[in-house]
Amino acid sequence: MTARVRAPELRGRAWLNTGGRELTLADLRGKIVLLDFWTFCCINCLHVLDELRPLEEKYGDALVVIGVHSPKFEHERDPAALAAAVERYGVHHPVVDDVDMHLWQQYAAKAWPTLAVIDPTGYLVASMAGEGHAEGLSRLLDELIAKHGADGTLHRGDGPYVPPTPADTLLRFPGKAIELPGGNLLVSDSARHSLAELTPDGETLVRRIGSGERGDPFNEPQGLLLLPGEVAAAAGYDVLVTDTVHHQLRGVRLATGEVTLVAGSGRPWRSAVDGPQDALAADLSSPWDLAWFDDRVVIAMAGIHQLWWFDPRAGQVGVYAGTTVESLRDGTLPDVWMAQPSGLSATADRLWIADSETSALRWIAGDAMHTAAGQGLFDFGHVDGPAADALFQHPLGVAALPDGSVLVADTYNGAVRRFDPATGEVSTVDAGLAEPSDILVTASGDVFVVESAAHRLTRLAPGVVKTVTGERHHTERPPAAIAPGALVLDVVFTPAPGQKLDTQFGPSTRLEISAAPPELLLAGAGVTTQLTRTLEVNPAVEKGVLQVVAQAATCDVDVEFPACHLTRQDWGVPVVVTPGGPARLPLILRGLDQS
Numbered sequence: 001m002t003a004r005v006r007a008p009e010l011r012g013r014a015w016l017n018t019g020g021r022e023l024t025l026a027d028l029r030g031k032i033v034l035l036d037f038w039t040f041c042c043i044n045c046l047h048v049l050d051e052l053r054p055l056e057e058k059y060g061d062a063l064v065v066i067g068v069h070s071p072k073f074e075h076e077r078d079p080a081a082l083a084a085a086v087e088r089y090g091v092h093h094p095v096v097d098d099v100d101m102h103l104w105q106q107y108a109a110k111a112w113p114t115l116a117v118i119d120p121t122g123y124l125v126a127s128m129a130g131e132g133h134a135e136g137l138s139r140l141l142d143e144l145i146a147k148h149g150a151d152g153t154l155h156r157g158d159g160p161y162v163p164p165t166p167a168d169t170l171l172r173f174p175g176k177a178i179e180l181p182g183g184n185l186l187v188s189d190s191a192r193h194s195l196a197e198l199t200p201d202g203e204t205l206v207r208r209i210g211s212g213e214r215g216d217p218f219n220e221p222q223g224l225l226l227l228p229g230e231v232a233a234a235a236g237y238d239v240l241v242t243d244t245v246h247h248q249l250r251g252v253r254l255a256t257g258e259v260t261l262v263a264g265s266g267r268p269w270r271s272a273v274d275g276p277q278d279a280l281a282a283d284l285s286s287p288w289d290l291a292w293f294d295d296r297v298v299i300a301m302a303g304i305h306q307l308w309w310f311d312p313r314a315g316q317v318g319v320y321a322g323t324t325v326e327s328l329r330d331g332t333l334p335d336v337w338m339a340q341p342s343g344l345s346a347t348a349d350r351l352w353i354a355d356s357e358t359s360a361l362r363w364i365a366g367d368a369m370h371t372a373a374g375q376g377l378f379d380f381g382h383v384d385g386p387a388a389d390a391l392f393q394h395p396l397g398v399a400a401l402p403d404g405s406v407l408v409a410d411t412y413n414g415a416v417r418r419f420d421p422a423t424g425e426v427s428t429v430d431a432g433l434a435e436p437s438d439i440l441v442t443a444s445g446d447v448f449v450v451e452s453a454a455h456r457l458t459r460l461a462p463g464v465v466k467t468v469t470g471e472r473h474h475t476e477r478p479p480a481a482i483a484p485g486a487l488v489l490d491v492v493f494t495p496a497p498g499q500k501l502d503t504q505f506g507p508s509t510r511l512e513i514s515a516a517p518p519e520l521l522l523a524g525a526g527v528t529t530q531l532t533r534t535l536e537v538n539p540a541v542e543k544g545v546l547q548v549v550a551q552a553a554t555c556d557v558d559v560e561f562p563a564c565h566l567t568r569q570d571w572g573v574p575v576v577v578t579p580g581g582p583a584r585l586p587l588i589l590r591g592l593d594q595s
Contacts (some may be wrong), residue, residue, distance in 0.1 A: 028154030075412035130569025136496025
């Protein structure tokens with residue numbers, strides 16, 4: 001990049017992973033600095049954390065990664081919750097708590113995740129949104145190291161990361177739990193990268209499946225499903241596990257503890273494929289939970305805001321519901337919108353879904369999806385009462401009860417909630433819990449909560465119901481001012497060093513635009529192959545959200561065996577319609593916007 005833009009100074013409420021030290025750009029002079037704007041609810045941000053690990057290892061003496069945590073949900077403003085998330089997801093670099101979104105605004109971020117690269121002399125040289133930038137970042141880092149090494153402005157050596165003291169608990173950030181034949185409980189011990197079999201009281205370890213080391217064989221496992229007996233016999237394993245960071249499903253034979261790979265190539269999903277696919281060849285994206293419904297496995301594919309199906313007998317997978325647009329829209333399957341579905345529970349005729357990023361409880365019956373409670377991406381809270389008015393905050397788990405009602409692990413409210421379809425009411429069963437992530441109802445009727453941030457299973461006392469008036473929240477993420485009438489939406493994309501746009505299979509770019517409410521746009525919604533489009537904004541609508549999905553295909557140049565890459569990002573951009581406002585809205589997919 002040729003622009004000379006001085007990087008804004010770093011500041012925040014507090015720093016983590018620095019031993020208490022506050023860092024400034026002056027402290028980092030001579031290093032390449034990569035700022036990762038993230039929020040710990042965001043699955044795409046978690047993908048980027050995993051993409052950055054190899055870069056941190058390869059370039060560790062020249063590169064300093066700084067996580068900038070700019071929160072979406074109210075719970076994410078809690079410094080203790082942030083510290084827990086940094087440990088939970090294995091963040092091994094400094095993190096600054098950008099609680100007031102100051103750095104978010106200073107660096108003109110408009111999406112989670114956003115990356116910004118600062119050269120060793122303190123200048124901003126690149127910005128990019130979304131995931132899939134690892135290869136481009138590697139090439140850019142090679143260029144910067146060569147240039148600043150030659151100039152004498154690169155200073156190699158250790159960075160400022162100071163690891164925290166490790167904790168010793170039976171479980172560490174457990175995710176999901178199921179009951180096994182015989183009454184023992186199986187828990188995905190996510191931060192320990194293993195499965196823990198516990199006694200029926202949930203307190204004593206019977207055995208551990210997996211080494212406990214990241215990737216051997218599990219990498220942050222989450223969802224668990226005990227297959228029906230005849231299906232297990234045909235498949236050759238008893239329990240199905242979502243190996244979330246590996247983007248795979250694994251089968252476990254309970255008698256021996258043997259673990260086998262049953263679905264997922266290990267590559268993260270990047271583009272749609274029509275029809276059923278061979279399960280082992282398919283690209284999955286952060287599968288988070290599982291349920292047996294309609295004579296097959298349903299997968300909560302959190303990473304791309306969809307549900308998929310998996311047939312263990314035929315070894316095939318396919319899309320069940322969702323278009324990959326991140327939002328809330330009901331209707332006929334598969335053309336619905338979800339946002340990071342993370343919890344599933346099935347009855348004979350209904351599939352319940354905890355749709356975390358819309359803070360919604362949703363359900364499928366027949367060929368249609370419905371919303372029981374929840375209002376969208378930016379509205380959340382802890383409010384009981386009629387379902388139309390009730391609010392959750394990033395729920396991750398759900399459990400259907402024999403009486404037809406549903407329990408919800410309302411994770412960021414620290415509560416267990418109950419929805420009764422017969423009355424249409426939402427109530428609070430228990431509160432004061434530490435990030436409950438799943439609910440298990442045993443064959444005997446006991447109810448266990450996976451209290452993830454307390455690193456334990458907690459048995460709920462029967463019959464407890466609390467009334468919570470709570471508060472309503474709307475995300476305080478700063479909206480973008482836009483002009484009514486003609487608005488140029490411009491997705492800025494520059495191929496990474498050593499790459500070019502790839503047109504060998506058709507257009508190299510794709511842009512999909514919609515709005516909430518739909519009346520916000522009088523014209524311009526839909527799909528085109530150009531990254532710049534003129535929209536017509538309705539002057540009668542004061543505010544809303546522009547939903548933008550952009551992708552660009554690139555290919556390596558000047559190499560014998562070129563690799564192809566797909567860069568993709570979803571934006572939900574809050575906007576306010578202001579007379580005299582800007583008539584151009586730039587969104588940076590990759591580059592440095594010089595407008």
